[in-house]
Amino acid sequence: MDDQSHPQLLPGLQVLERGTAEVQIGLDPRFAVVAGGLGPTVIEALRALDGRRTLRNLLEIAGEHTEEFKALLAALHRRGLLREADPKNRGGETGLWALRAGHRDDRERARRRQCAVAVRGEGRLATAVAALLATAGIGHIDVIADGTVGAADLGSGLAEPDLGTARRQAIADAVHRVDPTILTTRLFGDRKPDLVLLTDAVVPAPEVLAELMAAKTAHLPVRIRDGIGIVGPLVVPGRTSCLTCADLHRTERDQSWPRIAGQLAGRAQQACLADVQSCASLAVAQTLRALCADREPPPVWNTTLELDAFAGTVKNRWWPPHAKCQCRAR
Numbered sequence: 308m309d310d311q312s313h314p315q316l317l318p319g320l321q322v323l324e325r326g327t328a329e330v331q332i333g334l335d336p337r338f339a340v341v342a343g344g345l346g347p348t349v350i351e352a353l354r355a356l357d358g359r360r361t362l363r364n365l366l367e368i369a370g371e372h373t374e375e376f377k378a379l380l381a382a383l384h385r386r387g388l389l390r391e392a393d394p395k396n397r398g399g400e401t402g403l404w405a406l407r408a409g410h411r412d413d414r415e416r417a418r419r420r421q422c423a424v425a426v427r428g429e430g431r432l433a434t435a436v437a438a439l440l441a442t443a444g445i446g447h448i449d450v451i452a453d454g455t456v457g458a459a460d461l462g463s464g465l466a467e468p469d470l471g472t473a474r475r476q477a478i479a480d481a482v483h484r485v486d487p488t489i490l491t492t493r494l495f496g497d498r499k500p501d502l503v504l505l506t507d508a509v510v511p512a513p514e515v516l517a518e519l520m521a522a523k524t525a526h527l528p529v530r531i532r533d534g535i536g537i538v539g540p541l542v543v544p545g546r547t548s549c550l551t552c553a554d555l556h557r558t559e560r561d562q563s564w565p566r567i568a569g570q571l572a573g574r575a576q577q578a579c580l581a582d583v584q585s586c587a588s589l590a591v592a593q594t595l596r597a598l599c600a601d602r603e604p605p606p607v608w609n610t611t612l613e614l615d616a617f618a619g620t621v622k623n624r625w626w627p628p629h630a631k632c633q634c635r636a637r
């Protein structure tokens with residue numbers, strides 16, 4: 308960190324007074340730092356860590372307590388709570404994400420811009436996740452949706468003027484309302500999607516899954532079954548269990564499952580808005596983690612997250628590869 312750098316606390320973190328000469332930075336026990344015995348000029352310099360001042364300016368504010376302030380900066384840096392400010396991006400989405408993900412937000416922003424995600428579904432979840440992905444800064448969002456907008460589609464990004472229009476175009480328009488520069492053209496040609504979200508249908512259509520497995524395209528089911536939002540398992544062909552693995556496990560527990568699944572395949576189930584939005588938010592958080600190939604696998608790896616917004620619970624259910632499945636996952 309040189310004199311001309313612009314250090315900044317991660318966006319979202321607050322400097323709070325606890326008592327005389329004692330401050331707390333952040334709220335959550337996993338991240339928060341408490342520092343005591345600080346001179347008033349050090350506290351003033353801490354409050355000025357908004358990325359608009361150079362380190363030299365900040366040291367001037369700290370005055371005679373320069374060394375104390377430098378030690379505090381070093382401690383914040385070690386904990387990943389400090390970054391170099393980017394004048395082009397003051398506290399954007401990726402900055403807010405950085406506290407949990409530990410990424411440099413400029414890199415994360417550029418990476419999201421390079422990502423291509425397909426959203427395949429005909430219901431309110433498709434619109435909700437597409438709009439959230441757009442807000443998160445995903446550069447290319449291909450919506451694959453048949454039919455026209457009906458009353459059941461409204462409320463998660465579409466409104467009455469969209470009624471009767473082509474669903475695919477209406478959702479693409481919702482994406483462009485967030486950011487008109489996002490590409491919404493067809494993927495699967497020259498450019499394969501990095502991930503396909505299969506939304507709304509409780510059981511995705513088998514022919515769609517067969518295509519994705521053949522093309523080795525990663526996919527993530529996002530659906531609501533009788534008021535329970537279910538995200539996952541993330542399928543990375545050849546590496547994770549697949550949805551046929553899950554079907555084989557289910558069939559072992561219930562011999563009638565294939566017949567039931569056949570009736571549900573490709574059909575969206577309606578859900579209330581609280582379930583739609585909470586499920587979509589969980590799905591987008593997992594998507595952002597899945598798109599980031601570094602570090603540990605996301606929680607949806609061989610696992611479904613089952614979100615009950617009404618009861619306020621999330622259950623994780625493990626879906627290991629099935630020995631009789633052809634997907635060859637290990």
Ligand SMILES: [Zn+2]
Nearest residue numbers: 549552632634
């Ligand atoms: Zn399988």
